[in-house]
Amino acid sequence: MLEIILIFIIVGTVIAIETRNMLSSVIAVGAVGFGVSLMFLFLQAPDIAITQVIVEILSLIILIRTTTYADNEAIEKRLDTFANMTGLIFLGLFLAFCYWAFSDLTSFGQPLMNVSQYYLSAGLTDTGAANIVAAVILDYRAYDTLGEAIVIFTSILGAFVLLRTKGKKKTEEKDIEKVGIPE
Numbered sequence: 001m002l003e004i005i006l007i008f009i010i011v012g013t014v015i016a017i018e019t020r021n022m023l024s025s026v027i028a029v030g031a032v033g034f035g036v037s038l039m040f041l042f043l044q045a046p047d048i049a050i051t052q053v054i055v056e057i058l059s060l061i062i063l064i065r066t067t068t069y070a071d072n073e074a075i076e077k078r079l080d081t082f083a084n085m086t087g088l089i090f091l092g093l094f095l096a097f098c099y100w101a102f103s104d105l106t107s108f109g110q111p112l113m114n115v116s117q118y119y120l121s122a123g124l125t126d127t128g129a130a131n132i133v134a135a136v137i138l139d140y141r142a143y144d145t146l147g148e149a150i151v152i153f154t155s156i157l158g159a160f161v162l163l164r165t166k167g168k169k170k171t172e173e174k175d176i177e178k179v180g181i182p183e
Contacts, residue, residue: 002042009036023067
Protein backbone atom coordinates (compact mmCIF):
# COMPACT_ATOMS: atom_id res chain seq x y z
CA MET A 1 0.00 0.00 0.00
CA LEU A 2 2.84 2.39 0.81
CA GLU A 3 4.29 1.90 -2.66
CA ILE A 4 0.99 2.89 -4.28
CA ILE A 5 0.81 6.06 -2.18
CA LEU A 6 4.46 6.83 -3.02
CA ILE A 7 3.74 6.43 -6.75
CA PHE A 8 0.71 8.72 -6.33
CA ILE A 9 2.90 11.34 -4.63
CA ILE A 10 5.56 11.12 -7.35
CA VAL A 11 2.97 11.40 -10.14
CA GLY A 12 1.36 14.38 -8.39
CA THR A 13 4.76 16.05 -8.04
CA VAL A 14 5.57 15.57 -11.72
CA ILE A 15 2.15 16.96 -12.70
CA ALA A 16 2.65 19.96 -10.39
CA ILE A 17 6.02 20.71 -11.96
CA GLU A 18 5.17 20.09 -15.60
CA THR A 19 1.71 21.60 -15.97
CA ARG A 20 1.41 25.08 -17.46
CA ASN A 21 -1.81 25.95 -15.66
CA MET A 22 -1.07 27.37 -12.21
CA LEU A 23 -4.38 26.29 -10.69
CA SER A 24 -3.82 22.70 -11.85
CA SER A 25 -0.36 22.86 -10.34
CA VAL A 26 -1.74 24.01 -6.99
CA ILE A 27 -4.30 21.21 -7.01
CA ALA A 28 -1.55 18.68 -7.77
CA VAL A 29 0.52 20.06 -4.88
CA GLY A 30 -2.52 19.61 -2.65
CA ALA A 31 -2.86 16.01 -3.79
CA VAL A 32 0.79 15.44 -2.92
CA GLY A 33 0.22 16.91 0.54
CA PHE A 34 -2.74 14.66 1.15
CA GLY A 35 -0.66 11.70 -0.05
CA VAL A 36 1.99 12.62 2.50
CA SER A 37 -0.66 12.73 5.23
CA LEU A 38 -1.83 9.26 4.14
CA MET A 39 1.77 8.06 4.42
CA PHE A 40 1.93 9.38 7.98
CA LEU A 41 -1.36 7.66 8.76
CA PHE A 42 -0.16 4.30 7.42
CA LEU A 43 3.13 4.70 9.29
CA GLN A 44 1.11 4.96 12.52
CA ALA A 45 1.62 8.66 13.16
CA PRO A 46 -1.97 9.98 13.24
CA ASP A 47 -1.04 13.16 15.13
CA ILE A 48 1.37 14.20 12.38
CA ALA A 49 -1.17 13.17 9.72
CA ILE A 50 -3.84 15.41 11.26
CA THR A 51 -1.42 18.34 11.47
CA GLN A 52 -0.40 17.77 7.84
CA VAL A 53 -4.06 17.78 6.72
CA ILE A 54 -4.81 21.01 8.58
CA VAL A 55 -1.72 22.78 7.23
CA GLU A 56 -2.45 21.39 3.75
CA ILE A 57 -6.02 22.69 3.73
CA LEU A 58 -4.99 26.15 4.90
CA SER A 59 -2.09 26.39 2.47
CA LEU A 60 -4.33 25.22 -0.40
CA ILE A 61 -6.83 27.95 0.40
CA ILE A 62 -4.05 30.53 0.37
CA LEU A 63 -2.45 29.19 -2.82
CA ILE A 64 -5.74 28.93 -4.70
CA ARG A 65 -6.65 32.47 -3.73
CA THR A 66 -3.23 33.66 -4.84
CA THR A 67 -3.22 31.80 -8.15
CA THR A 68 -6.66 32.97 -9.18
CA TYR A 69 -5.30 36.52 -9.21
CA ALA A 70 -1.91 35.72 -10.73
CA ASP A 71 -1.13 36.21 -14.37
CA ASN A 72 -0.14 32.96 -16.06
CA GLU A 73 1.55 34.48 -19.11
CA ALA A 74 5.00 34.53 -17.50
CA ILE A 75 5.60 30.86 -18.31
CA GLU A 76 7.74 30.56 -21.38
CA LYS A 77 7.15 27.86 -23.97
CA ARG A 78 10.76 27.00 -24.69
CA LEU A 79 12.59 23.79 -23.93
CA ASP A 80 15.33 24.10 -21.33
CA THR A 81 17.43 20.95 -21.51
CA PHE A 82 19.66 21.82 -18.55
CA ALA A 83 16.64 22.28 -16.27
CA ASN A 84 15.06 19.07 -17.56
CA MET A 85 18.24 17.05 -17.06
CA THR A 86 18.77 18.50 -13.59
CA GLY A 87 15.18 17.65 -12.71
CA LEU A 88 15.61 14.09 -13.94
CA ILE A 89 18.82 13.68 -11.93
CA PHE A 90 17.12 14.92 -8.77
CA LEU A 91 14.11 12.71 -9.47
CA GLY A 92 16.43 9.71 -9.77
CA LEU A 93 18.18 10.61 -6.52
CA PHE A 94 14.80 11.08 -4.84
CA LEU A 95 13.63 7.65 -6.01
CA ALA A 96 16.90 6.05 -4.87
CA PHE A 97 16.61 7.60 -1.42
CA CYS A 98 12.93 6.59 -1.20
CA TYR A 99 13.85 3.00 -2.06
CA TRP A 100 16.63 3.05 0.52
CA ALA A 101 14.31 4.51 3.20
CA PHE A 102 11.46 2.09 2.53
CA SER A 103 13.73 -0.95 2.42
CA ASP A 104 14.85 -0.23 6.01
CA LEU A 105 11.29 -0.04 7.37
CA THR A 106 9.99 -2.87 9.48
CA SER A 107 7.12 -4.96 8.20
CA PHE A 108 3.72 -3.29 8.23
CA GLY A 109 2.08 -3.70 11.63
CA GLN A 110 5.33 -4.35 13.49
CA PRO A 111 6.37 -1.69 16.02
CA LEU A 112 9.26 0.52 15.04
CA MET A 113 10.41 0.94 18.62
CA ASN A 114 9.57 -0.63 21.95
CA VAL A 115 9.27 2.69 23.74
CA SER A 116 5.57 2.12 24.30
CA GLN A 117 6.33 -0.72 26.73
CA TYR A 118 8.40 1.67 28.82
CA TYR A 119 5.62 4.27 28.75
CA LEU A 120 3.10 1.70 29.97
CA SER A 121 5.28 0.25 32.70
CA ALA A 122 6.88 3.43 34.09
CA GLY A 123 4.36 6.10 33.11
CA LEU A 124 2.62 6.29 36.47
CA THR A 125 5.84 6.43 38.51
CA ASP A 126 7.65 8.84 36.18
CA THR A 127 4.87 11.36 35.69
CA GLY A 128 2.37 10.75 38.47
CA ALA A 129 -0.47 10.92 35.95
CA ALA A 130 -3.08 8.17 36.11
CA ASN A 131 -4.04 8.78 32.47
CA ILE A 132 -1.21 7.34 30.38
CA VAL A 133 -2.31 9.19 27.23
CA ALA A 134 -2.06 12.54 29.01
CA ALA A 135 1.30 11.49 30.45
CA VAL A 136 2.69 10.65 27.02
CA ILE A 137 1.35 13.82 25.37
CA LEU A 138 2.19 16.29 28.12
CA ASP A 139 5.29 14.78 29.75
CA TYR A 140 7.16 12.48 27.38
CA ARG A 141 6.27 14.28 24.15
CA ALA A 142 5.59 17.79 25.46
CA TYR A 143 7.90 19.56 22.99
CA ASP A 144 6.38 17.65 20.08
CA THR A 145 2.86 18.60 21.20
CA LEU A 146 3.94 22.22 21.65
CA GLY A 147 5.51 22.22 18.18
CA GLU A 148 2.32 20.85 16.61
CA ALA A 149 0.22 23.45 18.40
CA ILE A 150 2.55 26.23 17.17
CA VAL A 151 2.35 24.94 13.58
CA ILE A 152 -1.44 24.85 13.67
CA PHE A 153 -1.67 28.28 15.33
CA THR A 154 0.75 29.82 12.82
CA SER A 155 -1.14 28.32 9.88
CA ILE A 156 -4.46 29.63 11.14
CA LEU A 157 -2.97 33.06 11.83
CA GLY A 158 -1.41 33.20 8.36
CA ALA A 159 -4.69 32.18 6.72
CA PHE A 160 -6.54 34.80 8.76
CA VAL A 161 -4.13 37.53 7.72
CA LEU A 162 -4.32 36.61 4.03
CA LEU A 163 -8.05 35.96 3.86
CA ARG A 164 -9.29 38.90 5.89
CA THR A 165 -11.00 41.73 4.15
CA LYS A 166 -8.95 44.78 3.34
CA GLY A 167 -8.80 47.59 5.84
CA LYS A 168 -12.02 49.33 6.73
CA LYS A 169 -10.75 52.65 5.38
CA LYS A 170 -12.46 53.86 2.23
CA THR A 171 -10.27 54.35 -0.80
CA GLU A 172 -11.02 58.04 -1.06
CA GLU A 173 -9.95 58.81 2.53
CA LYS A 174 -6.39 59.94 3.08
CA ASP A 175 -4.17 59.19 6.03
CA ILE A 176 -3.09 62.83 6.27
CA GLU A 177 -6.63 64.04 6.92
CA LYS A 178 -7.12 61.58 9.78
CA VAL A 179 -4.02 62.83 11.58
CA GLY A 180 -5.14 66.40 11.21
CA ILE A 181 -2.20 67.62 9.16
CA PRO A 182 -3.34 70.01 6.42
CA GLU A 183 -2.18 69.30 2.87
